[in-house]
Structures are given as structure tokens and as C-alpha cells.
Amino acid sequence: MQRWNLFLKSCRNFGPISTIFTLQMQTCFIQLGSNLGNKERNLQNARDLIISTIGTITMRSSLYLSESWGFETADIFLNQVIKVNTFESPENVLTKLLELETVIGRKRNGNGGYASRLIDLDMLFYADRVISENGLVVPHPLLHKRRFVLTPINEIAPDLVHPVFHKTISELLLNCDDRLKVKLYKPKQPNSLTWASLK
Numbered sequence: 708m709q710r711w712n713l714f715l716k717s718c719r720n721f722g723p724i725s726t727i728f729t730l731q732m733q734t735c736f737i738q739l740g741s742n743l744g745n746k747e748r749n750l751q752n753a754r755d756l757i758i759s760t761i762g763t764i765t766m767r768s769s770l771y772l773s774e775s776w777g778f779e780t781a782d783i784f785l786n787q788v789i790k791v792n793t794f795e796s797p798e799n800v801l802t803k804l805l806e807l808e809t810v811i812g813r814k815r816n817g818n819g820g821y822a823s824r825l826i827d828l829d830m831l832f833y834a835d836r837v838i839s840e841n842g843l844v845v846p847h848p849l850l851h852k853r854r855f856v857l858t859p860i861n862e863i864a865p866d867l868v869h870p871v872f873h874k875t876i877s878e879l880l881l882n883c884d885d886r887l888k889v890k891l892y893k894p895k896q897p898n899s900l901t902w903a904s905l906k
Contacts, residue, residue: 730794733834734765736864737804738847738856739787740827742775746785749811749826754789756807757828761800762793768859770892775821776853776885782823785892788831788859797833801843804828831860835870846871854885 737757741749750770758764767789775784793800811826831847838845846869850856857880860867865877872879 732762732792732794735762735791735793735797735800735833736831736860736867737789737791737800738827738829738831738850738859739789740784740829740855741825742780742782742784742823743825744812750785750787752811753807753826753828756810757789757791757804760803760807761795762791764789765792766790766863768862771855771859771889772892773855773889774887775823776855776887780823784855786855786859786889788856788863790863797830797836797838797845798841798843800830800833804830829856831856832867832870835868837870851879851883852885854880854883854887854889857883858889 739750739753743749747770754764754767768787771786773784773786775782795803805828808824808826808828813824813826829847830845831850833845836845847856850860851869851872857876861876861880865875867876868874869876869879874882
């Protein structure tokens with residue numbers, strides 16, 4: 708009895724007892740992007756912080772170079788998609804991703820439009836959940852329109868089915884109208900983070 712009481716006391720730090728026994732590991736996919744500063748380091752910092760605050764990275768795509776989507780800039784993007792196992796709720800994952808963006812140094816513009824950034828972290832999928840509430844929309848509402856998202860996720864999860872469109876990632880990529888350039892990044896290639904590398 709004494710051991711049980713000690714266990715219950717230790718659990719108070721984790722929230723209501725009823726939730727402790729119902730936690731289940733879920734899989735989410737997160738897109739990482741950067742077009743300012745040391746882009747590779749920015750993505751590495753993001754992965755390290757995700758591991759320490761959200762969950763375990765079980766798969767990650769290659770790095771991809773891409774043109775900016777939704778605005779014009781001379782600064783090319785470096786993107787990646789990772790698969791994460793987590794016990795966090797989708798709401799907590801979103802909150803933590805926004806916090807991590809701030810920690811890494813992202814500055815948001817006041818008009819809410821697209822702009823260059825040190826880091827961009829977007830939750831693409833959370834299990835097969837469909838959510839639209841309190842600023843949280845899952846799956847990401849624009850992922851099917853973005854080749855720079857579909858290309859890396861297709862590398863690691865081509866048969867993943869979109870729970871709204873009921874199509875696989877490979878099918879969405881095949882039918883994507885986005886014509887902006889996306890190219891595999893080769894870190895050892897000189898000047899690989901230039902517009903010329905996308906030609």
C-alpha cells in the first residue's frame with residue numbers, strides 16, 4: 708500500500724491519474740524548413756529540440772532545396788520531413804513546435820504573411836486524426852499543394868493515406884500542380900545552396 712501511495716504521489720507531476728493509464732504513443736509527421744543563416748544547423752537544432760521535447764524521430768527524409776512558396780525571395784529553402792513517435796497530444800505538439808521556432812530564433816512579421824525565416828516547423832499529420840479547432844488544423848491544410856512538402860514525405864512514407872482526400876502521398880505528389888523547383892540537396896557539392904543548383 709505504501710508503495711502504491713508513493714507511485715500515485717510521483718504521478719501528480721504528469722497530470723490527472725486518469726490520463727496516465729490512457730496515454731498511447733502516436734505517430735506524427737513534421738516538416739522542417741529554413742532559408743536564413745546556417746540552414747543545415749538550423750534543421751539540426753530543430754531535430755535535437757524535437758527529440759528532447761516531443762518524441763523520438765524514427766524516420767527522416769533527405770534534405771531538399773526548394774524555391775520559396777507564397778512569396779518571392781533570393782534565399783533558397785532547405786527542407787526535410789521527419790516521422791516522430793510521441794506521447795504528446797496534437798495540441799501539445801503544435802504548442803511545442805511554436806515554442807521551438809522561437810527558441811531557434813524565428814521572428815514573425817506582423818502582417819501574418821509569408822516571409823524568410825530561420826526555421827519553420829509544421830505538423831503535417833498526427834496519426835490519422837482530422838482536426839480543425841482552436842487554431843489547430845490537421846492534416847496541414849496546404850500540404851497537398853506544396854511539392855516541397857510532398858517530395859520529402861514521399862521519400863519516407865509514399866503509401867501514407869491522407870485521411871481527408873483518401874489518397875496516398877505518392878498519388879498526391881503525382882497530381883500536384885505546384886511547379887516550383889525541388890531538388891535533392893548534396894551537402895558535399897560546392898555552392899549547393901544557390902539558385903544555380905536548382906537548374
